[in-house]
Amino acid sequence: MPINEANQEIKKEWKPKIVAFCCNWCSYAGADLAGSSRLVYPADVKIIRVPCSCRVNPMFILRAFEKGADGVILCGCHPGDCHYSTGNYYTRRRMTLLFSMLDYIGVEKGRTRVEWVSAAEGVKFSTVMNNFVSKIYELGENVKVGDLRCKE
């Protein structure tokens, strides 16, 4: 098979890489509940468990994009319900600014999202993930953030 055709073949099968940071106390348990309730969400989502949404250093998200992620979603307890009282309030400010900056350097704003999912919201977890993944399919492949400092 000629290389060009082979490349197109691969493109057709493009699957997004999506990273989901889930807080241990709410969203990760929510994902668990979604699983035990046999709710379906796409396998493109790779969950990373963090002790609190506030643990997510903006560098984690940058690194995910640099390594080729097509979307990053961050899930935490609802504001006011943080296991550590105030963690997610800080997350909310940080992520608002970071997402705006990512959009500013050319990573479309649909590729980043914060959702508050409690341990009881298995259904919400699955709907959120389904929505997010279909949004990423819509946007297609991400820019190569890792090439930000390489001139063509």
Added chain:
Amino acid sequence: MQRVSAKVLSRVRELMADGTVTKVVGWKKGEFFYDCTPFVFETVESLDELVYDSFCAANLSKYMIKNSVIPEGQTGKVLVLLKPCDTYSFNQLLTEHRIVRENVYILGVGCEGMADIERVKAQGIKGITGASEKDGILTVETVYGNKEVAVKDVLVNKCETCKGKAHVIYDELISENEDEGAAGDRFEGVRALEAMTSEERFAFWKAELSKCIRCNACRNACPACSCRKCVFDNNASGIASKANTDSFEEKMFHIIRAFHVAGRCTDCGECTRVCPQGIPLHLFNRKYIKDINEFYGDYSAGETAGQRGPLINFTKDDVEPQIVSDREGN
């Protein structure tokens, strides 16, 4: 500028001679007259080399972290010359408990806007040997005779949008300027970028950031980048910067640095001024400032000492990150 300059130089000499201060942090001429470099003067005689003219753009606040600590057995204060915009950085460092205020004597100096020698040269002026400013006109001495150019046409990037002529902190003031408030729209460049499509923005930043040679000048000149141990360094390794060997940090250097100073950046513009490659780094910082103003209310880092920065604070009804997608435009 000449009048202020003469007053400043004689006042500094006076303060040092009568023992009010034992050290002076100011500017000294470098190899060329336009290379005004930060310098610590320790004797009255050395003050002969002190200058204050249209090329003293460097912000001296950061040097006070080290110089405001008086070694044991020594007494006296350290004098620092601060222009209006530099005082914001000084206040921000006070907020962060990096400067010992009691040991510092701030001599606020008036400023008419600083000139950029590259822009003077870009006006077609060659063979430059000297320059002096009077009433907004820069008289450039060249080997072909004197040429005149308006200072406002050759301003350094940071002075194009002036913060205002008022000092926010000082012990003594030598200034002839009326404060007319901020001049120019400093978010113009940010808005122009926001109006582009995301592909255009990515292409813009890729072209700009690819110029970076990782000299670390932006970090070293930045008053907000004053951590004792920087994430980009690994002093124990024996080499100055570890980031060069970590491809992630190497690629994301400017984005990470901009986030580290978000909410603390006073928009002093030193990063862009010192960049040897001419990367408009202030566009990152101004984007954060613009967003912070928009989302959390107007905030100017360093306006008063002791403010709680927007990223170490929150309110229960803050906007959700979704606002970035929902907001009007782009």
